Amino acid sequence: xxxxxxxxxxxxxxxxxxxxxxxxxxxxxxxxxxxxxxxxxxxxxxxxxxxxxxxxxxxxxxxxxxxxxxxxxxxxxxxxxxxxxxxxxxxxxxxxxxxxxxxxxxxxxxxxxxxxxxxxxxxxxxxx
Amino acid sequence: xxxxxxxxxxxxxxxxxxxxxxxxxxxxxxxxxxxxxxxxxxxxxxxxxxxxxxxxxxxxxxxxxxxxxxxxxxxxxxxxxxxxxxxxxxxxxxxxxxxxxxxxxxxxxxxxxxxxxxxxxxxxxxxxxxxxxxxxxxxxxxxxxxxxxxxxxxxxxxxxxxxxxxxxxxxxxxxxxxxxxxxxxxxxxxxxxxxxxxxxxxxxxxxxxxxxxxxxxxxxxxxxxxxxxxxxxxxxxxxxxxxxxxxxxxxxxxxxxxxxxxxxxxxxxxxxxxxxxxxxxxxxxxxxxxxxxxxxxxxxxxxxxxxxxxxxxxxxxxxxxxxxxxxxxxxxxxxxxxxxxxxxxxxxxxxxxxxxxxxxxxxxxxxxxxxxxxxxxxxxxxxxxxxxxxxxxxxxxxxxxxxxxxxxxxxxxxxxxxxxxxxxxxxxxxxxxxxxxxxxxxx
Numbered sequence: 001x002x003x004x005x006x007x008x009x010x011x012x013x014x015x016x017x018x019x020x021x022x023x024x025x026x027x028x029x030x031x032x033x034x035x036x037x038x039x040x041x042x043x044x045x046x047x048x049x050x051x052x053x054x055x056x057x058x059x060x061x062x063x064x065x066x067x068x069x070x071x072x073x074x075x076x077x078x079x080x081x082x083x084x085x086x087x088x089x090x091x092x093x094x095x096x097x098x099x100x101x102x103x104x105x106x107x108x109x110x111x112x113x114x115x116x117x118x119x120x121x122x123x124x125x126x127x128x
Numbered sequence: 129x130x131x132x133x134x135x136x137x138x139x140x141x142x143x144x145x146x147x148x149x150x151x152x153x154x155x156x157x158x159x160x161x162x163x164x165x166x167x168x169x170x171x172x173x174x175x176x177x178x179x180x181x182x183x184x185x186x187x188x189x190x191x192x193x194x195x196x197x198x199x200x201x202x203x204x205x206x207x208x209x210x211x212x213x214x215x216x217x218x219x220x221x222x223x224x225x226x227x228x229x230x231x232x233x234x235x236x237x238x239x240x241x242x243x244x245x246x247x248x249x250x251x252x253x254x255x256x257x258x259x260x261x262x263x264x265x266x267x268x269x270x271x272x273x274x275x276x277x278x279x280x281x282x283x284x285x286x287x288x289x290x291x292x293x294x295x296x297x298x299x300x301x302x303x304x305x306x307x308x309x310x311x312x313x314x315x316x317x318x319x320x321x322x323x324x325x326x327x328x329x330x331x332x333x334x335x336x337x338x339x340x341x342x343x344x345x346x347x348x349x350x351x352x353x354x355x356x357x358x359x360x361x362x363x364x365x366x367x368x369x370x371x372x373x374x375x376x377x378x379x380x381x382x383x384x385x386x387x388x389x390x391x392x393x394x395x396x397x398x399x400x401x402x403x404x405x406x407x408x409x410x411x412x413x414x415x416x417x418x419x420x421x422x423x424x425x426x427x428x429x430x431x432x433x434x435x436x437x438x439x440x441x442x443x444x445x446x447x448x449x450x451x452x453x454x455x456x457x458x459x460x461x462x463x464x465x466x467x468x469x470x471x472x473x474x475x476x477x478x479x480x481x482x483x484x485x486x487x488x489x490x491x492x493x494x495x496x497x498x499x500x501x502x503x504x505x506x507x508x509x510x511x512x513x514x515x516x517x518x519x520x521x522x523x524x525x526x527x528x529x530x531x532x533x534x535x536x537x538x539x540x541x542x543x544x545x546x547x548x549x550x551x552x553x554x555x556x557x558x559x560x561x562x563x564x565x566x567x568x569x570x571x
Contacts, residue, residue, distance in 0.1 A: 025502045025526055025527065026502050027502065028501060028502040028503070028504040029502075032485075032486070032502070032503075032504055033504050035190065035485045036482055036485065036504060036505070036506040037506075038481075038564075038568040039478055039481055039508065039561065039564060039565045040508065040557075040560070040561055040564060040565075041564070042564055042567065043567065047564050050560040050563065050564055051556055051557060051560045052560055052561075052564070078520075078549075078550060078553045078554060078557065079508065079520055079522055079542075079554070079557065082522045082523070083508070083522050083524065083538060084538075085536050085537040085538045085540075086506075086523065086524025086525075086534070086535045086537075086538030087535075087538075088536070107571075108567070112192070112238060112240075115193070116196060
């Protein structure tokens with residue numbers, strides 16, 4: 001193999017593998033991170049009746065912009081600034097893509113099958 | 129043909145659906161009419177969950193998300209579960225115990241989980257079985273244990289478990305003791321004194337004793353303004369002490385002559401060493417205190433079941449592998465929630481829920497012969513310093529250098545500002561959180 005080709009594929013590999021600077025964990029999957037939001041935003045983000053906003057079906061762009069603004073302190077927050085500072089851009093994107101695909105309805109009215117199909121809506125950003 | 133009228137068959141079910149839900153072997157073996165919601169493939173892998181509280185129930189639900197085919201059984205001692213979270217509300221009448229009482233009916237029906245009401249009395253880790261009080265034996269491929277806490281009454285001379293069921297409730301597991309403590313709070317005479325003695329670290333719900341203290345002070349402010357609460361603490365710091373003390377200053381005259389609440393730190397002799405029940409008195413490192421109500425919240429260790437089946441180490445808690453919650457002492461056994469040693473994570477219901485989700489993925493991955501993915505945990509504790517005054521602590525966690533540690537710059541408590549919207553909205557969020565949280569756990 002030509003040196004050029006090896007170099008090119010190494011470069012390509014570097015781009016498909018978005019994770020981890022040295023010493024850092026690879027990023028968790030979008031759903032693994034999204035599950036952690038459920039106690040406040042409902043299972044799979046499907047809580048539409050409370051003060052905390054539902055995340056299911058939220059356009060990915062809206063989610064991403066909000067989280068980054070919370071993290072950077074440019075959007076007023078009660079608690080989400082502290083939460084958002086735990087996530088980098090790639091992680092926020094992975095959650096955004098996953099939440100966008102969740103059914104826009106109350107969790108208690110969602111069947112397991114319906115949910116299991118949505119659970120497969122893994123983001124492209126993370127592993128698994 | 130009565131089976132045809134069974135609700136199970138009212139819907140259109142294709143053979144393919146059945147294979148998807150129950151696995152090919154079950155369908156092939158039993159024929160379509162033999163399938164019920166309890167049917168699993170004979171060779172289906174079996175995950176047995178001990179404890180149907182926050183950790184166990186969340187785990188079962190989310191394992192079903194991660195694995196549609198695995199057989200899941202929860203073995204829980206009691207048919208109903210009262211959440212410890214928000215039980216402080218019951219003491220001051222903001223919630224009833226009924227409103228905090230849940231069962232596993234939805235977990236059973238919606239997530240296809242076997243629920244067995246029985247008490248586990250032993251485990252055989254070589255044979256991979258657990259035994260119950262009613263004489264049943266369950267085989268498992270993976271065992272998940274979420275046993276809560278136990279109390280170290282022996283740390284207090286003159287106090288024991290029986291007294292806690294009687295005149296000196298700790299009320300740190302919700303139930304009859306919670307109601308007894310409410311009765312006693314309402315009975316504090318005009319100008320009387322109440323004592324709350326929080327435990328040494330680590331313990332369940334780190335803000336719990338201080339929220340309770342706040343509620344007592346608020347109750348006195350409204351109904352018995354010459355009464356006083358004294359918090360006798362073995363520690364010099366406690367969680368969210370900044371925002372809590374600011375709230376006490378704002379609401380209860382903390383550090384003034386008319387303070388409804390006084391806090392004695394460990395350095396100032398606050399540690400309670402003895403209860404003198406007859407004279408309604410406690411002895412501390414700094415002297416004796418007499419009171420009309422004495423609420424000792426004892427030091428803690430892992431739940432009795434964890435001790436009994438050998439999951440604890442010398443610390444009294446359960447060591448775990450940080451990426452998966454698998455016991456460091458026994459393979460294929462996992463420990464969730466308060467009992468586990470989870471480093472920076474507090475022993476909270478939120479933590480148990482978070483750990484259950486990480487564990488569910490790890491168990492599902494391992495059963496498929498795959499390597500578990502990166503673990504990510506979180507915790508948010510909302511507490512009330514008054515009915516409409518919330519304070520919070522929040523963090524996202526990752527595993528770093530072999531420990532569960534805050535990720536990025538996420539860890540933080542409520543800022544202390546002059547904005548009244550902060551504590552008011554935190555109180556609103558707290559109430560929202562409670563409703564959503566129990567849904568995420570039990571439905």
